[in-house]
Amino acid sequence: MKISSLELLGDLTSRTRQHIAIAEELNKRSYTDLIQRPTPGSWNALECLEHLNLYGEFYLPEIEKQIRKSDYPPQALFKSRFLGNYFAESMLPKEKLNRMKTFADKDPIGADLDSEVISEFIKQQHQMLELLRAAEKVDLVKTKVPTSISKFIRLKLGDAFRVVIYHNQRHLQQAQLALKVPQTEAGSTV
Numbered sequence: 001m002k003i004s005s006l007e008l009l010g011d012l013t014s015r016t017r018q019h020i021a022i023a024e025e026l027n028k029r030s031y032t033d034l035i036q037r038p039t040p041g042s043w044n045a046l047e048c049l050e051h052l053n054l055y056g057e058f059y060l061p062e063i064e065k066q067i068r069k070s071d072y073p074p075q076a077l078f079k080s081r082f083l084g085n086y087f088a089e090s091m092l093p094k095e096k097l098n099r100m101k102t103f104a105d106k107d108p109i110g111a112d113l114d115s116e117v118i119s120e121f122i123k124q125q126h127q128m129l130e131l132l133r134a135a136e137k138v139d140l141v142k143t144k145v146p147t148s149i150s151k152f153i154r155l156k157l158g159d160a161f162r163v164v165i166y167h168n169q170r171h172l173q174q175a176q177l178a179l180k181v182p183q184t185e186a187g188s189t190v
Contacts, residue, residue, distance in 0.1 A: 084159030
C-alpha cells in the first residue's frame with residue numbers, strides 16, 4: 001500500500017472522529033441495552049468497548065513514546081510492507097465479522113462494567129486525535145511501534161495507527177450489532 005502520509009493521517013483522523021460519534025451515541029443507550037448479549041458467550045456493547053480500552057492502554061502510550069523519540073522528519077509518502085498491511089487489513093470489519101481469538105488479558109467477558117467504559121473510550125479517542133496531529137511531524141515509515149504481541153515485532157507508525165483504528169472500527173461495529181438483538185416482551189433475547 002502506498003499513500004500520501006497526510007492523506008493517511010486525514011483518513012485515520014476522520015475514522016477516529018466517527019468512532020467518537022458512535023461512542024457518544026452508545027452513551028445515550030440504557031444500561032440494559034448495553035449489557036445485552038447477542039448470543040450466549042458473545043460480548044455485549046460495553047465489553048466491546050472495554051476490549052478496545054485495554055488495547056488503547058497499551059498502544060496509546062507506546063505510540064506517544066515513539067513519536068516523542070523519533071528524530072525522523074516527515075516524508076510525503078507512506079509505504080506499508082506485507083506484515084503491517086496484513087495486520088491492518090485483517091482488523092477491518094468484513095460484511096460477516098470473522099472471529100479472532102483474543103488474548104486472555106484483553107478479554108473483558110463477564111467483567112463488572114458501567115458507562116465509565118464509554119467515557120474512557122471517548123477520552124482515548126481524543127488522545128488518538130492528538131497523536132495523529134503529532135505524527136504529522138515525524139516519518140510514518142521509519143518511526144516504529146512495538147506490538148502487543150511482542151516488543152520484538154515492531155510496526156511502522158502508519159501501520160500501528162491503522163491497526164489500532166481499524167480494530168476500533170471493527171469492535172464498534174460489533175457493539176452496534178449487539179444492540180440490535182431482537183427482544184421478547186420479557187426482555188430476554190430471542
